[in-house]
Amino acid sequence: MISGVLKLRMSKLLMPTLREVPAEAEIASHRLMLRAAMMRKVAAGIYSYLPLGFRVLQKIMQIVREEMDAAGGQEVLLPIVQPAELWHETGRWDDYGEEMFKLIDRHERQFCLGPTHEEITTALVRNEVRSYRQLPLMLYQIQNKYRDEIRPRFGVMRGREFIMKDLYSFDRDEEGLDKSYWTMFHAYERIFARCGLTTRPVEADSGAIGGDQTHEFMALADAGEAEIVYCSSCDYAANVEKAECLTPPAEPTGREEPLVEVATPDVRTIEDLEKFFNRPASEMIKTLIYRGGDQVVAAVLRGDHEVNEIKLARAIGCLEVELADDKTIEEVTGAPRGFAGPIGLKHCKIITDPAVMAIEGGIAGGNAVDVHLQGVKPGRDFVPDKVVDIRKAQPGDPCPCGKGVLQGARGIEVGQVFKLGTKYSEPLGATFTDEDGVERPLIMGCYGIGISRTMAAIIEQCHDDDGICWPISVAPYHVDIVPVSYRDEQQRTTAERIYRELTKAGVEAVIDDRDERPGVKFKDADLIGFPLRITVGPRGLADGQVEIRWRATGEEYLISLNEVVSHVQDRITRAIAESECVRTQ
RNA sequence: CGGGGCGUAGCGCAGUUUGGCUAGCGCGCCUGCCUUGGGAGCAGGAGGUCGGAGGUUCAAAUCCUCUCGCCCCGACCA
Numbered sequence: 164m165i166s167g168v169l170k171l172r173m174s175k176l177l178m179p180t181l182r183e184v185p186a187e188a189e190i191a192s193h194r195l196m197l198r199a200a201m202m203r204k205v206a207a208g209i210y211s212y213l214p215l216g217f218r219v220l221q222k223i224m225q226i227v228r229e230e231m232d233a234a235g236g237q238e239v240l241l242p243i244v245q246p247a248e249l250w251h252e253t254g255r256w257d258d259y260g261e262e263m264f265k266l267i268d269r270h271e272r273q274f275c276l277g278p279t280h281e282e283i284t285t286a287l288v289r290n291e292v293r294s295y296r297q298l299p300l301m302l303y304q305i306q307n308k309y310r311d312e313i314r315p316r317f318g319v320m321r322g323r324e325f326i327m328k329d330l331y332s333f334d335r336d337e338e339g340l341d342k343s344y345w346t347m348f349h350a351y352e353r354i355f356a357r358c359g360l361t362t363r364p365v366e367a368d369s370g371a372i373g374g375d376q377t378h379e380f381m382a383l384a385d386a387g388e389a390e391i392v393y394c395s396s397c398d399y400a401a402n403v404e405k406a407e408c409l410t411p412p413a414e415p416t417g418r419e420e421p422l423v424e425v426a427t428p429d430v431r432t433i434e435d436l437e438k439f440f441n442r443p444a445s446e447m448i449k450t451l452i453y454r455g456g457d458q459v460v461a462a463v464l465r466g467d468h469e470v471n472e473i474k475l476a477r478a479i480g481c482l483e484v485e486l487a488d489d490k491t492i493e494e495v496t497g498a499p500r501g502f503a504g505p506i507g508l509k510h511c512k513i514i515t516d517p518a519v520m521a522i523e524g525g526i527a528g529g530n531a532v533d534v535h536l537q538g539v540k541p542g543r544d545f546v547p548d549k550v551v552d553i554r555k556a557q558p559g560d561p562c563p564c565g566k567g568v569l570q571g572a573r574g575i576e577v578g579q580v581f582k583l584g585t586k587y588s589e590p591l592g593a594t595f596t597d598e599d600g601v602e603r604p605l606i607m608g609c610y611g612i613g614i615s616r617t618m619a620a621i622i623e624q625c626h627d628d629d630g631i632c633w634p635i636s637v638a639p640y641h642v643d644i645v646p647v648s649y650r651d652e653q654q655r656t657t658a659e660r661i662y663r664e665l666t667k668a669g670v671e672a673v674i675d676d677r678d679e680r681p682g683v684k685f686k687d688a689d690l691i692g693f694p695l696r697i698t699v700g701p702r703g704l705a706d707g708q709v710e711i712r713w714r715a716t717g718e719e720y721l722i723s724l725n726e727v728v729s730h731v732q733d734r735i736t737r738a739i740a741e742s743e744c745v746r747t748q
Numbered sequence: 749c750g751g752g753g754c755g756u757a758g759c760g761c762a763g764u765u766u767g768g769c770u771a772g773c774g775c776g777c778c779u780g781c782c783u784u785g786g787g788a789g790c791a792g793g794a795g796g797u798c799g800g801a802g803g804u805u806c807a808a809a810u811c812c813u814c815u816c817g818c819c820c821c822g823a824c825c826a
Contacts, residue, residue, distance in 0.1 A: 682786040
């Protein structure tokens with residue numbers, strides 16, 4: 164067994180590292196995954212994993228597997244190719260739309276490449292689960308997923324093919340679901356901690372998938388695509404898509420300003436207005452015309468605030484809204500884009516954010532070319548159809564808890580937990596029979612982890628100018644043994660001996676037997692990011708020593724030949740144990 | 749889908765504006781010598797339908813038309 168392992172030599176390992184940065188890569192993880200020979204691109208958003216990258220993926224998958232099993236999950240493997248009928252049953256064949264990879268077989272039957280597996284799992288369970296005695300049930304798989312993203316980007320971060328762990332829970336009631344939900348929540352905390360990631364669970368919007376409660380696990384990173392806010396004094400943390408806002412405090416001045424028209428040639432944006440009137444954006448009243456379903460609405464916000472389209476959609480009771488086109492704007496406001504205001508709108512509801520109501524002498528569009536109104540007082544000059552929170556939370560806002568202030572951060576969504584309820588079990592007819600012989604729909608939850616995205620997120624958090632610094636738990640190999648010159652007999656035999664003994668001791672080691680100059684081997688070691696490097700060279704050997712160097716900390720020291728194996732084995736074993744010993748709540 | 753940009757050797761690029769020698773350079777690759785503590789040096793060599801198709805021309809990487817792919821910004825997004 165060991166002898167087989169020992170055949171792995173760097174001279175034969177497929178690890179074509181790149182000196183130069185591929186032009187297509189923008190962010191660190193993408194760049195480094197290409198440079199360190201973890202993967203290669205096949206098409207936009209589609210990648211092949213090379214031996215080193217695949218080992219990392221397997222490490223992550225193994226951690227996920229262990230924690231899912233420990234939480235009571237049962238692993239299955241569901242198909243990638245899925246029949247259209249199933250998706251018609253839930254209505255998602257159309258809802259998912261363009262993002263679904265669709266295909267047709269030789270009999271003209273329609274299929275898709277699974278973007279997710281609620282339908283398949285629920286269909287499986289409806290056929291096989293009958294009784295409350297079989298519940299709760301948690302099924303999971305680690306499988307490729309396919310989404311024809313409009314714009315794949317950042318390497319594996321937003322790919323069209325990606326690896327995901329998805330678990331589905333089936334409970335008899337809400338209480339059971341709640342239990343499953345928090346079991347998964349805590350398992351996720353353990354998984355990401357074990358992967359060496361700093362993550363933050365945040366409240367999120369449940370989006371098209373539906374359901375009541377959901378948290379996203381965000382790996383904090385500047386390269387992240389998601390914006391989050393969190394409170395400085397309480398536990399509140401949320402995706403800005405969801406984050407609630409308190410109205411910033413405003414003391415009424417009791418000031419009454421008359422409403423006047425002001426000629427504002429070519430002044431359209433909030434920035435223009437600030438300059439023109441020499442007043443802050445917080446005294447501007449911004450009016451955006453939106454279309455949602457058959458409705459046209461005016462979203463009225465303070466000039467320094469941004470609209471949260473999800474909240475707006477909810478406020479008017481539709482699934483999504485989009486900014487109205489120029490024609491609609493003209494019909495509603497009677498003016499071209501840039502001069503909309505809340506006063507005198509035609510055939511359109513006015514939805515106003517509470518922050519606007521505190522403005523006393525605001526500046527708003529005049530619904531006519533080159534005209535703005537000054538001295539606008541909401542309530543006096545226009546009456547909203549609805550006053551409701553429709554703005555995007557931003558750093559500096561008061562936290563809903565009333566005490567703290569919201570801080571901003573960016574994150575990579577590496578996991579999400581959802582309470583689905585009966586959203587899929589009902590349309591698919593997945594039911595069970597309870598003690599009273601009553602047939603009820605299963606109460607479901609679903610829980611995803613982006614495996615490949617997690618790999619990228621780890622690199623975003625763990626790298627420096629020289630390359631990746633893998634946490635020991637996910638490193639492709641623990642130790643890289645580098646003889647300064649493999650041709651030198653003493654160095655070669657010493658390095659080989661250490662390699663053999665470490666491998667026998669269960670330490671994952673590679674030996675760099677390439678006939679390269681030391682600089683090349685050191686650079687590759689740093690780039691690939693092995694946690695530990697053992698250098699076997701003439702300097703140390705003269706005193707019967709080799710050099711130890713830890714990648715992440717730069718810690719460096721000499722150790723004698725007869726201690727090196729036990730020392731390394733000991734430190735590696737301890738480091739692994741530490742990574743596994745994460746706090747449980 | 750809208751806006752911008754790019755396709756020339758495995759990677760990074762020059763050449764295209766103003767058509768004209770055998771299409772270049774650096775890195776990598778192969779052979780040999782030499783060298784071995786942070787991406788060495790010398791010598792020799794291989795590797796290209798210049799993304800593809802059509803057109804203009806005596807002549808096209810270069811000009812025109814169409815097409816495909818890729819990247820960035822936006823919209824979009826379990």
